[in-house]
Amino acid sequence: MQWDRGQKRDEDRIIIHFDYDAFYASVVENENPALKSVPLAIQQKQIVVTCNYEARRRGLRKLQLITEAKRVCPEAVIVLGEDLTRFRNASKDLCSFLRERMWSGRLERLGFDEVWLDCTDMIEFNHALLNKNDLERSFFCTDKDDPTCGFEYDARTVFGPTYPQYAASEGVLNEDDRRLQLRLLLGSHFARYLRHELESQKGYTATVGIATNKTLSKLVGNVNKPKNQTTLMPPLVDNNGKEGTIHQFMDAHDIGKVPGIGFKLAQKIRAHVLGRDADHEEGLVYGGTREHVTVRDVRLHATIGPDKLEEILSGPGSQKGIGGRIWDLLNGYDETEVSKVKRVPSQISQEDSYMKYLHTFEQVRQQLFLLAERLIRRMHLDTMEDDEEAGSDSTTTRRWLAHPRTLRLTTRPRPPLNADGTRVRSFNRISHSAPMPNFVFSLTEAPSVLADKLVDSTLTPMFRKLHPERNGWNLSLVNIAATNMAETAADSKDSEGRDIGRMFRRQEDVLKDFKVVESEDTAPLEGIDEIDAQLGLAEKSTMQGSDNVDDEGDWLDEEQAEVGQVYDCRTCGQRMPLFAADAHIRFHTT
DNA sequence: AGGTATCCG
């Protein structure tokens, strides 16, 4: 029975959720510590995207107009933060820092400033280590291979605030709950340790939640902000007619505050709980009309259950099983795993928004160029790594971990302001995609040169397709994205990754003599058409070679044959069968 | 695969 979903739980995990306090502002403060004591706001276009707590004390808010912010707090220091590079780098750095302290690779980022950690294994280990006769002087081991590495703590009490504020005394808990309470207690001390490490070594404070799943850990952290932590304590579930802490905690939330219930879903649920006529009688002023719908209102609603939610929420485009998933969330039930950190993002994009519209095509072209150049630089930073075994020679070799196979151009036409009230069919953004041309993966040409080519060869035609009108566009946003990442070698997701990586590296050993050395006498590549034509030729020779291999059979050894005989050109990114590689390399070097 | 919607920060 679906209603029981919420009562039958896995309580085996210990999940910690980190939310760095006022992240963008903290990054700027760490670059310039003098700013720590003054009200500081980060500006993007005409908006304060975030501000430090000193600024909040003086009335500044997230997503406030700059004009209003200056009026409320003229003395605030305002720093432009449209270029996200420093924030992205800081986010990655903190992520690595935390990951180094984790035994499982389970660390998941959400945005730039939130991270989930699955600490179950570390808690399990240290739970087993406890001496129940001397809890006061316990030692939390943070390194599996070094028992002296870690910190002392008092395992008689939870560290920091809890929800509910006063935890149940042990006597009222059953055996399972006592065990869970102890494990959460260990989690609270580990969270304190990590927060302390983060602050002392990296200069960042965070708001932290400790619970048994992702949703609960994220929400419970908010109970004490900033620079603090909160642990959700047992008894978690209802028992003997007594309400568990999960329902107690979740019930008070507005439905829209539950992660996973966004604007659209919340609207649909509210409409149903408040009555269908609420929409209809919008014109009437109802003094007593209730605006907020809480989790409790929905959960205890006479007719609402997972099936009813499915009915309410399903429609064109809605996910299958949405009703059951939302019902689970309302019950604080969330089995989604903390995913392992990915080495390569699945998408990279660059965008800019424009207050005044782009008049001429030259202006559009200029913007496309700027975005393309930034995108190509990002592709280098985010999807390449230094080759480990470049050792012998002094040239540093870089290799692509993944190639984006698709290029997407997105624009947002500004809704025309019509005096006569005629309405524009509005979907906010429109986009067009095309295959990513291979030349952008060149390591020998400058990003600016490649960006220029990309604009001429691909982005301009894409823009023409998106906006067939010759001129007169009124765009408020342009975005270009590299998507559809195809991994070239090792992959981090499963244990196979390393093996595959090793096998590919063996192929590279075979090809070592043909490795392209970046040099001045590399012939300048002249035009896309010419490159495409030559790559076309390379493909043809591949086909012929393929026949030969099939005929000869023993051209390659078996191990290589198993891998699939793929070679990724480090210069242009072209993927080809291994036997075509040396001809291809000659194409680049002659 | 391309295009759109809905989530998240």
Place this chain on the structure above:
DNA sequence: CGCTCGGATACCT
């Protein structure tokens, strides 16, 4: 609610 500048995932064709 959208403003920002990203990002992930799912559905639809």
